[in-house]
Amino acid sequence: MEYKLIDGKATATAIKAEIAEEVKAIMAAGGKQPHLAAVLVGHDGGSETYVKNKVLACEQCGFKSTLIRYEDDVTEEELLACVDRLNKDEDVDGYIMQLPLPKHIDEQKVIMAVDYRKDVDGFHPINVGRMAIGLPCFISATPYGILTLLRHYNIPTSGKKCVILGRSNIVGKPMASLMMQKCYGDATVTVCHSRSVTLKEECREADIVIAAIGIPEFVTADMVKEGAVVIDVGTTRVKDETRKSGFRLSGDVKFDEVAPKCSYITPVPGGVGPMTICSLMKNTLAAGKKEYYK
Amino acid sequence: MEYKLIDGKATATAIKAEIAEEVKAIMAAGGKQPHLAAVLVGHDGGSETYVKNKVLACEQCGFKSTLIRYEDDVTEEELLACVDRLNKDEDVDGYIMQLPLPKHIDEQKVIMAVDYRKDVDGFHPINVGRMAIGLPCFISATPYGILTLLRHYNIPTSGKKCVILGRSNIVGKPMASLMMQKCYGDATVTVCHSRSVTLKEECREADIVIAAIGIPEFVTADMVKEGAVVIDVGTTRVKDETRKSGFRLSGDVKFDEVAPKCSYITPVPGGVGPMTICSLMKNTLAAGKKEYYK
Numbered sequence: 013m014e015y016k017l018i019d020g021k022a023t024a025t026a027i028k029a030e031i032a033e034e035v036k037a038i039m040a041a042g043g044k045q046p047h048l049a050a051v052l053v054g055h056d057g058g059s060e061t062y063v064k065n066k067v068l069a070c071e072q073c074g075f076k077s078t079l080i081r082y083e084d085d086v087t088e089e090e091l092l093a094c095v096d097r098l099n100k101d102e103d104v105d106g107y108i109m110q111l112p113l114p115k116h117i118d119e120q121k122v123i124m125a126v127d128y129r130k131d132v133d134g135f136h137p138i139n140v141g142r143m144a145i146g147l148p149c150f151i152s153a154t155p156y157g158i159l160t161l162l163r164h165y166n167i168p169t170s171g172k173k174c175v176i177l178g179r180s181n182i183v184g185k186p187m188a189s190l191m192m193q194k195c196y197g198d199a200t201v202t203v204c205h206s207r208s209v210t211l212k213e214e215c216r217e218a219d220i221v222i223a224a225i226g227i228p229e230f231v232t233a234d235m236v237k238e239g240a241v242v243i244d245v246g247t248t249r250v251k252d253e254t255r256k257s258g259f260r261l262s263g264d265v266k267f268d269e270v271a272p273k274c275s276y277i278t279p280v281p282g283g284v285g286p287m288t289i290c291s292l293m294k295n296t297l298a299a300g301k302k303e304y305y306k
Numbered sequence: 307m308e309y310k311l312i313d314g315k316a317t318a319t320a321i322k323a324e325i326a327e328e329v330k331a332i333m334a335a336g337g338k339q340p341h342l343a344a345v346l347v348g349h350d351g352g353s354e355t356y357v358k359n360k361v362l363a364c365e366q367c368g369f370k371s372t373l374i375r376y377e378d379d380v381t382e383e384e385l386l387a388c389v390d391r392l393n394k395d396e397d398v399d400g401y402i403m404q405l406p407l408p409k410h411i412d413e414q415k416v417i418m419a420v421d422y423r424k425d426v427d428g429f430h431p432i433n434v435g436r437m438a439i440g441l442p443c444f445i446s447a448t449p450y451g452i453l454t455l456l457r458h459y460n461i462p463t464s465g466k467k468c469v470i471l472g473r474s475n476i477v478g479k480p481m482a483s484l485m486m487q488k489c490y491g492d493a494t495v496t497v498c499h500s501r502s503v504t505l506k507e508e509c510r511e512a513d514i515v516i517a518a519i520g521i522p523e524f525v526t527a528d529m530v531k532e533g534a535v536v537i538d539v540g541t542t543r544v545k546d547e548t549r550k551s552g553f554r555l556s557g558d559v560k561f562d563e564v565a566p567k568c569s570y571i572t573p574v575p576g577g578v579g580p581m582t583i584c585s586l587m588k589n590t591l592a593a594g595k596k597e598y599y600k
Contacts, residue, residue: 120441141435144483145475147414171501179486181439188482189438192473192497200502203486207465208494210511217504 015274016165018243020157023164024286028072031297035074038300046300047076048132048292049098049107053091053117054084058249059110062289066108069289075296078104088117092125099127106132106150106299108292111182129305132295135182144189148304150295155187157287158222158243159196160294167220167241167276170198175214177231177264178224179205183245187222223264233269242270242277245284309568310459312537314451317458318580322366325591329368332595340594341370342426342586343392343401347385347411348378352543353404356583360402363583369590372398382411386419393421400426400444400593402586405476423599426589429476438483442598444589449481451581452516452537453490454588461514461535461570464492469508471525471558472518473499477539481516517558527563536564536571539578 039045048070052063063079070077080094091113098107107130113119128138134152142149151159162169174191178184184203191197199220204211206225215221215235223231224245236242246264263280271277278284298304333339342364346357357373364371374388385407392401401424407413417425422432428446436443445453456463468485472478478497485491493514498505500519509515509529517525518539530536540558557574565571572578592598 120439137435137439137441138431139435140438141431141433144434144438144479145414145431147431171503173504179488185438185483185486188486188495188497189479192479192482192499194473194499194501198501200496200498200504200508201482202494202496202508203482204494205486205488207488207492209465210467210494213511214494214496217507 015271016276018161018165018276018278018283020161020278020283020286023161024157024290027160027290028069028293031073031293034297039074044105044300045074045076046296047078047103047105048296049078049080049101049104050110051080051082051091051094051098051107052110053082053086053113056112059112063110065289066292069293070296073293073297075293075300076103084114086114086117088121091117091122095122095125099125099130104130106130106296108133130299132292132299134186134295140181140186143186146193146195150298150304151190151291152182152186153288153291153295154183154224154245154284155190156291156294158187158245158284159190160291161243161278161284161287162197162220162241165276169220172199172219173202173217174199174220174222175202175204175218176222176224177204177211177215178226178245179203180224183224187224191222225264227264228262229264229266231265231270233266233273236270236273238273239275240273242274243284244278244280247280247285309565310570312455312459312570312572312577314455314572314577314580317455318451318584321454321584322363322587325367325587328591333368338399338594339368339370340590341372341397341399342590343372343374343395343398344404345374345376345385345388345392345401346404347376347380347407350406353406357404359583360586363587364590367587367591369587369594370397378408380408380411382415385411385416389416389419393419393424398424400424400590402427424593426586426593428480428589434475434480437480440487440489444592444598445484445585446476446480447582447585447589448477448518448539448578449484450585450588452481452539452578453484454585455537455572455578455581456491456514456535459570463514466493466513467496467511468493468514468516469496469498469512470516470518471498471505471509472520472539473497474518477518481518485516519558521558522556523558523560525559525564527560527567530564530567532567533569534567536568537578538572538574541574541579 128136134150139149192201222243244263244265249259250262252260422430428444433443486495516537538557538559543553544556546554
């Protein structure tokens with residue numbers, strides 16, 4: 013089958029250009045420049061890259077961005093004081109705490125302290141709950157990005173069987189919540205995970221497979237039906253001596269053998285990744301415009 | 307197949323007796339009697355019955371209960387003022403707004419105004435979100451009751467295929483959220499609804515079917531596999547001239563033909579219904595003990 017590659021990078025670039033146009037118009041009309049702040053703790057390679065890309069995306073969108081750095085030995089009190097300052101700072105429209113945080117910090121406690129009206133990551137329980145109920149809110153970036161991709165490529169989802177691999181709080185669960193809702197995916201949704209006995213059978217029947225388990229090349233050709241749409245959320249760093257960096261990013265899908273069976277498939281990198289950051293930009297713009305909350 | 311009837315009424319009675327014992331012990335130790343308040347607007351027959359049963363259950367559990375009534379023409383402002391009083395009333399541990407509210411009232415606005423620490427129905431976005439993430443919270447009563455039944459009857463759920471029919475905010479969605487989580491159902495979860503093309507096929511493969519669509523006798527024998535567990539959440543009033551009341555309650559499952567194929571099945575009435583109220587009692591006890599929130 014001739015598969016079509018879903019180009020997340022190009023889609024994200026187009027959307028960021030649209031956002032930049034809107035920001036120009038807002039500022040030309042005397043409005044405020046959207047401002048995203050990011051808090052980065054420590055020097056984890058992945059986190060450094062993500063935050064760098066977020067700052068870059070802010071530039072592309074015409075946003076103001078602020079990066080706040082702490083060392084690994086920051087105390088919970090210091091971080092909570094930082095959250096409090098960001099909550100009160102009227103110039104900051106939205107901000108993110110780059111996860112994961114060091115183990116001595118209670119991650120949930122920090123997330124709960126974030127003002128949900130500035131929670132552009134959509135991790136606060138109020139945003140999670142409002143999304144589940146179908147109320148306006150910040151939708152967490154990766155699921156939102158995937159939904160945007162599906163729409164951008166006019167891939168029908170209503171009534172289709174969508175199988176989600178993984179039940180994490182930042183991808184699997186919110187993705188399921190979005191895909192089942194009438195106003196979003198409107199699909200028949202199945203969530204599989206490490207304990208699922210019938211995982212392979214579920215995948216084989218799926219019109220859409222969204223893989224978010226973080227196991228390189230887990231989805232093989234025998235698990236995908238002819239004509240399926242496959243979305244690969246995995247980005248595991250795999251050792252690769254041939255690369256300068258010493259590693260490459262591997263998706264959850266064995267691309268070379270799965271792609272020929274698909275109608276649409278995302279590559280890794282260049283698929284879901286750029287869309288995640290793009291969604292964060294959409295959320296920041298919405299925060300600046302006070303679209304969901306006053 | 308010899309099916310086993312899941313007796314929700316007996317299970318609820320046993321749990322309420324346990325709660326009554328605990329309340330006695332709390333009060334003997336000088337603790338406070340748990341206090342549930344209910345707000346009832348208008349004279350809808352179903353709502354009247356539910357609230358009457360809730361008040362009765364409070365008596366059985368040794369709780370204090372207060373019923374606050376309004377006529378159909380109550381204004382949103384009056385209801386919000388009532389919510390504010392209940393939020394501030396230190397003697398009230400938890401309270402419920404019996405739904406549905408009249409059409410001129412913004413239901414979500416009222417639910418949002420309820421202090422989430424007293425939201426024993428588990429309808430507030432904070433509780434919905436915390437449940438999705440796996441944090442301690444008030445779990446909405448019907449899904450919580452179904453999970454309690456499955457555990458009470460030692461029905462294995464981990465890794466099993468559970469199909470949920472319906473995606474309502476009070477049953478389908480929170481049920482899916484509970485059933486997929488490691489710490490609760492740990493099952494492979496599929497949510498089907500009116501738009502699902504493969505609804506029948508999904509049901510036929512399910513180890514557990516939870517029907518919550520409100521269409522009398524929708525689930526027929528050809529949709530259920532041999533040995534399945536069937537949970538019927540439906541309680542539609544169907545005209546019945548032979549009854550004094552003029553109606554009978556009909557479930558979503560065609561019981562007579564489905565039951566012989568099941569390992570376990572709930573009847574209607576006497577299955578999920580009594581467990582819903584029982585869960586509300588469990589939540590009220592937890593609220594009184596400040597188990598989830600200070």
